[in-house]
Amino acid sequence: MTDKKKALLLVVSGPSGAGKSSLCSRLVELFPEMIYSISCTTRAPRGTEKNGIHYYFLSEEEFNARIATGAFLEHALVHGNHYGTLKQTVFDALIQGKDVVMDIDVQGAKQIRSACAAMQDDNVIKRGFVDIFIAPPSMEVLRQRLCGRSTDSEKVIEQRMRNAQEEMKYQPYYQYTVINDNFDRALTELTEIIVGEHNKRR
Ligand code: ADP
Ligand code: 5GP
DSSP: OOOTTTOOEEEEEOOTTSSHHHHHHHHHHHSTTOEEOOEEESSOOOTTOOBTTTEEEOOHHHHHHHHHTTOEEEEEEETTEEEEEEHHHHHHHHHTTOOEEEEOOHHHHHHHHHHHHTSOTTOHHHHHEEEEEEEOSOHHHHHHHHHHTOOSOHHHHHHHHHHHHHHHTTGGGSSEEEEOSSHHHHHHHHHHHHHHHHHHTO
16 A cells, blocks of 8 residues: 555554464564564563564653654553554654554554544554554453463553543544454454545545
8 A cells, every 4th residue: 555645644543462463573574565564662662572563662761852843653651551653653654654553552543543633634644544443352351362362560550451441432532442362353354444544535
């Protein structure tokens, strides 16, 4: 997809452990021209995560400096750490006609949704904006996935489970909801959404 009139800004949110990063990484394999928006965060790398691939891992000072220069399209405090999306990366990809997918929390999605409402209709961000909520089949399954990932302490898992109750309340604001029970079926639903949204922009 390299037509800038059709380039999508796919904003994927949902509770931690719902499967967002697994689904997004499969999407960029299925759509080789799609750009994954690498966020900045002040949280420490987890497991095998690499700087510049999964996130840009920044100190609080580095993160605040980017806020000060207006580098973020959105930013939020999530589970006690700061996360933000770099405006320029997203804008450059969309201008080149490339789809962008981002895995951001419900507060960040709300900020972009509000910003779109104030934009001109021909703004690449507004034109491409598609928000998708990834829901777990149940809270019990969510807990099992967070535990099964084996990357977070019990304290972190408890915090993420508490936040999940709040995050689920944002689901009605999204254009699409995909329940990630069976992974392949959820991935198929996501690809159908992408193809459908491209067709709408013909
Ligand atoms: P998130 O990015 O939303 O925090 P992850 O993609 O890290 O979630 O997924 C959390 C865990 O659940 C990972 O161990 C992942 O392999 C697993 N997982 C994701 N989707 C499914 C699914 N449909 N069925 C079973 N396990 C899944
Ligand atoms: P994790 O620490 O598990 O990688 O991510 C925790 C939460 O932060 C997830 O809900 C994820 O979607 C969110 N997140 C990741 N990057 C960003 C970002 O750039 N902005 C916002 N607002 N949230 C983000």
